[in-house]
Amino acid sequence: MIERLADVHTHFLPPRMQRRVWDHFDQAGPLIGRPWPITYRGSEQERVETLRKLNVQMFSALAYAHRPDMAADLNEWTLAFAERTPGCLPSATFFPEPGVTAYAQAALDRGARIWKLHLQVGGFDPRLAELDPVWGLMAEAGAPVVVHAGSGPVAAGFTGPGPIGDVLRKHPRLSVIIAHAGAPEYEGFLELAERYEQVRLDTTMAFTDFFERMAPFPRDLRPRLRALGLAGKVLLGSDFPNIPYPYEHQIESLARLELGDEWLNAVCWWNAQALFAPRG
Numbered sequence: 001m002i003e004r005l006a007d008v009h010t011h012f013l014p015p016r017m018q019r020r021v022w023d024h025f026d027q028a029g030p031l032i033g034r035p036w037p038i039t040y041r042g043s044e045q046e047r048v049e050t051l052r053k054l055n056v057q058m059f060s061a062l063a064y065a066h067r068p069d070m071a072a073d074l075n076e077w078t079l080a081f082a083e084r085t086p087g088c089l090p091s092a093t094f095f096p097e098p099g100v101t102a103y104a105q106a107a108l109d110r111g112a113r114i115w116k117l118h119l120q121v122g123g124f125d126p127r128l129a130e131l132d133p134v135w136g137l138m139a140e141a142g143a144p145v146v147v148h149a150g151s152g153p154v155a156a157g158f159t160g161p162g163p164i165g166d167v168l169r170k171h172p173r174l175s176v177i178i179a180h181a182g183a184p185e186y187e188g189f190l191e192l193a194e195r196y197e198q199v200r201l202d203t204t205m206a207f208t209d210f211f212e213r214m215a216p217f218p219r220d221l222r223p224r225l226r227a228l229g230l231a232g233k234v235l236l237g238s239d240f241p242n243i244p245y246p247y248e249h250q251i252e253s254l255a256r257l258e259l260g261d262e263w264l265n266a267v268c269w270w271n272a273q274a275l276f277a278p279r280g
Helices: 015-026 044-053 071-084 100-109 129-141 161-170 186-195 209-214 219-230 248-255 261-275
Strands: 056-060 091-093 114-118 145-148 176-178 199-202
Touching (some): 044 056, 071 100, 176 186
Parallel strands (some): 114 145, 176 199
């Protein structure tokens, strides 16, 4: 039985940006060939209360920039949100642009614990020279970066395990959490998690009926997924509130993998507790 949940992949955004994101999902159907209704389209406080009722005791406020001159302001908002919201991990982002190293350092100094990059939406190469010092900062700080690097639901120029794999070869101590378990390139991203000590996967939308129709997880990879989870390298993620089904379906989808109660509790709680244990 799972008593507590720690969800490393949830989104809270400034109100205007949140509305624009939901408008994007409302129009996403033609791009992916099916509707994507938002299940939890409530106020900020209603969404926080929903997580509490679901017994999600740790969560994030992941934001990501898709163009220059966004990231620093987003960090101001998400870090302030965490300061006023118990249980929320201080969250931040960065983008390849002038000044990126300075504002990333400022966010670290302010206590940012988890970061988000979206290579598909941002459309940038993680190997860009201006990002190299930032990857170094993240590696030195041990700050996990949730990276949407997989090609689902639509491939882009710098998705797949290759580009982020090149970054890891240069910064092997970098802590990266591969969003959506790397769908649909599951095996390639499992290999990165097996190869690098600080590479992990999150479960966001993976294994749900919605994703299984688009990118089914190969059954023969389940033993490797189980081993990674028991090693602390698989973490619960959901994409709340931007999901087209009830939150509980993500948990049910993990349970029906039949990888055992020990695995399920590790993924849903203990692995995140170990990764984000209080410092000092």
